[in-house]
Amino acid sequence: MTDEELEVAIATYRVELIEEGGLAGGDLDELEDHLRALVTELRDAGLSAQIAFVEATRRLGQPHALAREFAHTRPVFGARPSRAAAWSALALMMVSTVPALVAAAIGEAPVTWSVFAVLSVMVMVGLALRTSWARAIVFGNAAYGLVVATAFLFTPTFSATLFVPEALVDAGLVAFLWPSRRSPLSVRGWALAVVGLAASGVSQVQFTIGTPFADAVIAPYLFGIAGILLCARWATPALLAVAGVLVVSIPDLARGADSNPNTALMFVFHLASIAALVTAAVLARRGARGAGSLRALAR
């Protein structure tokens, strides 16, 4: 075996690990580094490149067994946030949600806000417990908030007092929960993060277009999110149903557009929501395991 053939063998080993799924870039680098160190040690001991490689992979472990072991330690939705990151993000979230929660509690907010209030309390508890799912959801929503704020910057209805504080909170959340190489999101985590990007389309259908689509969209959307959280196969049809409703409602969106100064932006968000829903549906399918179980929520 020449040195080039050894390089090919090492690259192949890495590809096999990638194909098993569930390993982050940093994990792959670390295992490759280890494999190289083993091969060097064994060659220095007098073994041929070929035998050194075979013995090194035996000692390090076969890709399939390794990936399975890694999957046990990696939480379902990706790395858990560190204590510092989780609690900083939680403090930021409280700044922006507590006023809304109070409004909901004293009954001065619309019903949808109460749903929002319950959900945000759930997510904040999840964040306090440093769960991987809360991290994915909060990251996705904050990233979406930043995109919205940036988009509105270029419209006549932009208001600094309305957008800047929110945008600052969102920028902080994105920074604290950023999926780095060392602290990645898994496929399921990305599904959760991306599904948040569809919120604009869903709320547009709810508030701008109204019935009959309003009733048809919110239930499957919540089902879809619940499905991703439970790693269930039914998440995918639910999300695709929401995407379908959004597609069907495009003509109605166009009809109501005259009264809205941000028509172009509305369409962009609508189409982006459809794309986000389809992406989330595909990711959810890749990460699904049967009918779903609550176990995924533990970490």
Added chain:
Amino acid sequence: MKIGKDLVAASAAPLVLAILQRGPSYGYALIQAVRELTGGELEWSEGMLYPVLHRLEEAELIESYSERGENGRQRRYYRLRPEGKKALAAERKQWDVVTAALTRAWAR
């Protein structure tokens, strides 16, 4: 002599913590240290070390950082955090109790 799977699993975390107490290290060097300490009796599937390291990092007992190794490549090093030192001390007390009990039991 082959040491049972359960015992290997149970001793992995305290061994890693104890080795890191001497100073920061990385995966391959940790395995070498384990082999040295056990005279080669404790056979690990070496890749299984990393899930152990990830668990300890997630529990915030150790932390990792990236640094260029002596081979010129970026390498992930691990070091003990103050919480890890405390955990190691607690772990050590437990193992002392177990080994003392076993030693007494076998002496009879």
